[in-house]
Each structure stands twice: as structure tokens, then as C-alpha cells.
Amino acid sequence: MARNIFNQPPKDDMETAAPSPAPPKSPKLPGSVGGLRDSLREITANSIRDIDTDRIDVDGLRDRLVLEDSSIDDLAESIRKHGQQVPIMVRPSDQPDRYRIIYGRRRLAAIRKVGGTVKAIVRTLDDNASLIAQGQENNLRLDPSFIEKSMFIKEMQESGYKPNVIQDALGLTRQGVSNHRVVVEQLPEELVLLIGPAHGVGRRQWGDLAALAQKVQLVDIAKEALASLPDDTPSSERFQAVYIAGTNKARGAVKQATRGRKTVVKAENGRPVATVAIDGKSIAIKIIRKDNPEFGQWIEQRAEATLRRLFDQWQDERGSGS
Template sequence: MSKPSILSKLNSGVESSSPPMAHPLRQRVPSTAIAGLGRSLDDLAADSVATIDPALIDPSPFGDRLEYDEEATNLLLAAIEAEGQRLPLLVRPHPKIEGRYQLAYGHRRLQVLRILNRKAKAFIRNLTDAELILEQGAENGGREGLTWIERALFAKEMEGQGHPSKTIWTTIGVDKSGLSKMRAVVDTIPDHLIRSIGRAPGIGQPRWQELVDALAIDGAIKRAASILQSKEISSLTSDQKFVGLLRALCGQSSLAPHSGRREIRSSEGRSIARLSSTAKGDVLAIAKAESRFSAWLTEKLPEIYRQFLIEGATSTLDSERPATGAADSDGTMVVISQP
């Protein structure tokens, strides 16, 4: 027998006073995520809210957050302290320890209730591991509480539970391509490095992919672990750790400004080239309008480099110094990027 929904309970015995419509409205088809939420509400409507000691509730066995978010927790604490707990948690009976529970969602609410020493309101449902991780993922997707890397790790957890790709990308709110990019990162960067970096709320997929590229070099993973443990990096925020690590692996000063792309202009101010720094090296792209200069530079580059070595420039450049320019005899600017 199907469980009654909240709306059906509210509307039972109440006749509609609205006049009949001449033309029925077109039925809107809800999205997969909204439809799933509706089914979840219908299920929970038939459950009663229990009061549980927070000390009896253990975390979900499937971690989705890398570290404690103090700011978000403080905001929620103020709200619950003033208005009480308005949204129940969802828990299941602990599969191994009688009398205890495991959390499906509501971990920040649970933290706050422990701080305030208040009982927790919770729905108790018998959930398999697969069902629990789906409930957890739907809650996270709806509340936008996870950073990009946390969502990528959670997608990996769901995949490990045997959920099909379509279920995963619908649950965490990405498309097929987005899920593929997440896999490329979390399957390449070791878990211990990700957890050392942390949530990285300001770092999205393109920067994580840059780190993947930087770690492809032999010995880079071991070096990255050492960098993250250094005094210079370990005391920084999560975002700063990420940026510092990436710059160090790319041969830049970890605290120096990120060079990114640099426009090279002639003495008259005309753009002649663009210098781009990547994890694999520096790329000098000469403007198409300067094709003659490009041909000249290609021919002269061996001689320019020989002159560079003769003049002892290798002893004066280091990893802290930015790209510099050297004027040839005819006044043409030749760009020498940092090693």
C-alpha cells in the first residue's frame, strides 16, 4: 500500500471551491531532482519525528566534507538558538551497534545541537548503504553546501557503492562531462593530498586539473606531500594551500603572484606576443600579424640562447625572478621566460 503524502493528508475531506476551468492547464514535468525530492517527502510524511540524544548519533559512513566550516556552523547555531531546530535530521539504526544511529543528512544541525546540548529531532528510517548515500547526496545537491572537490569525492563514494553514472550526476548536480572531469581529478590525485589541502571553497575544476597536470611529473606526488607539510604552507587556509602547492610545483615562489598570461608589447605599445605559464612549461604565442618576426625569432633562437649562456645569464636568473626582455642589436625585443 502506498504511503499517503503530506498534501493528501491536508486536503482529505476538503472540497475544492474553485470553479472548473474551460481549458485544463498543461501539466509541467518536474525535473528528476525535484521528482525525487517529492517522493522523499511522501516517504517521510508517513514517518514520525523522534527525539534522540545527539550523543547516540554517529556520522555517516560515507564522508562528504573535508573539514569543519566554522562560519557556516556559527550562522546555523544562531538560527537554531533563536528559533529551535526546524528541519529534522535523517538517521538510520546503526547496522552494527544496537541502540545507536548513523546520520544520513543534517551533520551541521547535529553539530549545533551538540554545542547547545539539545535533543535532536530526527526521522528514523531503515536504509541500506545505497539508499543512505542517495539521501545524503540529494541533501547536499539541494543545499549547495559542498565545494567542487568535496562533490567529486562524494561522486567517487557513490560510484564505489555501484550507483550508475546517471544517478550520480543527477544527485550531485552535474552533467556527464562534469562527472568525467571529477573522475579525472579524484582518480589521479592521491586522497591524502586532497585531504591535506582541504575543502578549497574557491578552487574549481580548471585549477584542480592544473594540479593533475603538475603531479604528472616523476616525483611530483612525493614532493607535493613535503610541500604541504612545510611551515610555509601548512598554516595557510585551504585555498592558499592549494595555490601555494601549485605554484611551488610549477617552479614559482609559492607566495609570489600567479603570472598566468602576460601580454608582450613593442616599444610603441603594439601587442606582439603572449606568454602563458602552464604546469608543463611556458608558451610564447606570437601574434599572427607578426609572422615575419616569428620566422626571424625561430631562425635566431639558437644564437640568442648561445649568447644568453655566454653572458652568464644562467647565474643571475632564479625561480623568484619574473620573465625578462633582452634587446637585440636592431632593437627588437626578445622574450626570455623564466626556467
């Protein structure tokens, strides 16, 4: 089970926010000074502050492939009408009077469209705890798609986060993390960004697309297939368009290899002598009797001996000696 390092907020911005987690208790100082310090820490950790949005840095690892989309506009309109119901979470920055976002990137983006301050819980968390909080909150509020989780896992691993932190951030087992990583390693990042999050498209479908990427130039195929679609086409439909185009291209390549090529061998006077047909399985030499009846009869009488002689010549040229 993943560690739940904070009280999870409800899944909808229209709901009331859950109280923020209580801070870890520190040793009390003797007398009223220690009690006052503990009280101030508890108030600070559990209070919701109004912070100017330009004082918050949106850094850290990507957990979404698309942030500025139509859903941000919808969320901004909801906040404009009803106010911000669920706070974001930030942590103090190394720079004075600035903060780094932990979770709530969509809400922050929406409020920047609306204008004004953002309600935020301020917590002092290290990188590992911040990452776990970010992953857990996103899993509850808007479940990331398979490929978004895969890309997030890839970035966490490349950034040096330990396996147990990655598992806790997404609530996955070690095998679950491996299943996501295996697929995303076979996909060009450019292809994933062209398609988008594709909610509802699971591991098997992305795995099939990854297999296609090993056979054909899928990025070029995707660009061509997506160019004909409207800009607001849902990413799940974009995935299907790319998959169908890639499958058709792969089938065409197989058919072409199966058909192979056929060459007409001609004499010096231009008269056809024979045809040579080559495909992935065989090489066939065909002599049409009606065009060269005497030559056809001559070859028929000498075919076996001629082929053996050619085979011996091939062995001599490759130096096998046998």
C-alpha cells in the first residue's frame, strides 16, 4: 500500500476541501515559549493562505501531458462563478517570499486566467515527500492516463528517485511500474506528445502501438494522419487515427515484401529469354517455352547439372571448401 502523506482533498473543485494534515510534532521547549512555538507551527501548517499567483513557480516533474486545454477554461469559469473551493499545496522556495507548487497545477492555471490570489496550503516538504503528495493527489482528483503515468515514471527514474518513492507516488507495485516503463521505452517521446494523454487507452493498446513503432516510421505517419483531423479532436481519437494509419502502413510493407520483384532477362537483341521472380521465400527462374522452345528444351536437359555447378561455384567463391 502506498504511503498517504496527506489528507486527500475531494475529487471535485466544487466540493469542500478536506483539512490539511497536521504537522509532525517536535519536542516541546520548556515553559510558555515552547508551547507558543508549537501552537504557531500548528496554525501555520493547517491554515490556508491567499498567495499571489506570480509568486508560485510551476517546476518539478510533469505528471500531465496537456495542461493548457479546454478543461482549464471550464475550471476557470467554475472558479469565476463559485470561487476556489479546494486549495492547492505549495512549499517554500529557496528564494525569499516565493513558493514551489506541489499539487494543483490545473487550479493554478485556471486562477491565473481568472485573476486574483490563489488559496494554498503551505507545507515544508522535501523532494521525495513532495513527489509522493503530487502523485497521490493527482491519482485521486483526475486519474492520469496510462501513458501519462508512464511518462511520469520515466522522468522520476531519470531524475534518480528510488523505486519505493515512485511506487508510493502512483500507488503501483514494482511490477506495475515495470509494465508502464517497458511500453514507454519503445515509444518516441515526440509520438506521445503528438497523440496526447489518450484517456481510456490502456497498456495493451499502447503496447501494440509500440510494436508498430519498431516496424515503420510512426512519427512521420502520425504527423500525416493527424494533419487531416480538427485541432480539437480528443486524444483518444488521435491515438486510433495513428494506430490505424500505422497498421495500414505496416501491412502494405509486408505485402510489398511478399510480392517481391520480377525481372525480365533479355538477349542482346532484346528478345525475352526468361523471368526471375524474387520474394521473401524463394527465387524462381521461369522460361516460357513458346518464346524459346529450343532453349527451354536445352535447359530442361541440363537444369540439374547446371544448378549443381552453380552451387559448387558459390561454395568455392565463399571459401567454404565443401
